[in-house]
Amino acid sequence: MANQCPVCGAPIQPEMIPATRTISFECSNCRSRLQVVKRDRTGLFVVSVTLSIAINILPHNEGVVFILATIATTLTVFVLGSFLLSVTGTPKLERSRPKARPVHLPRNVRPAH
Ligand SMILES: [Zn+2]
Numbered sequence: 001m002a003n004q005c006p007v008c009g010a011p012i013q014p015e016m017i018p019a020t021r022t023i024s025f026e027c028s029n030c031r032s033r034l035q036v037v038k039r040d041r042t043g044l045f046v047v048s049v050t051l052s053i054a055i056n057i058l059p060h061n062e063g064v065v066f067i068l069a070t071i072a073t074t075l076t077v078f079v080l081g082s083f084l085l086s087v088t089g090t091p092k093l094e095r096s097r098p099k100a101r102p103v104h105l106p107r108n109v110r111p112a113h
Contacts (some may be wrong), residue, residue: 006093007032017091024096033096041082048077 003012018025021036052073055111056066 001091003091005029005032005034006095007034012093017093021091034093035096037092037094039085041078041085044085045078048074048081049062051077 002013003017004010005012005027007027010027010031016025016028017036021038024033024035026032027034036062049070049108052070055073056069
């Protein structure tokens with residue numbers, strides 16, 4: 001699935017998106033500053049921990065060995081999972097906001113929670 005500019009809807013080529021996802025880039029159509037939305041990896045982390053405990057509980061490791069093995073497995077699964085997500089997933093784009101935000105919000109517009 002092709003990426004779209006969130007501002008004008010023009011298709012964005014994958015080559016346009018910088019490898020360093022934190023760097024903003026320009027839409028070739030409307031010149032808006034865009035950036036890749038940071039992924040939420042909480043779900044992946046939970047899966048990693050659960051999987052690691054399940055794996056390491058099987059050989060009946062005890063105490064420190066179990067904890068160390070679980071941490072090592074968690075890290076491995078998490079890093080591997082993050083890599084797979086970054087390779088297979090389509091990056092989501094959003095309009096890049098400058099760090100210092102102008103404080104000219106209209107009074108009747110409130111951020112939705
Ligand atoms: Zn655009």
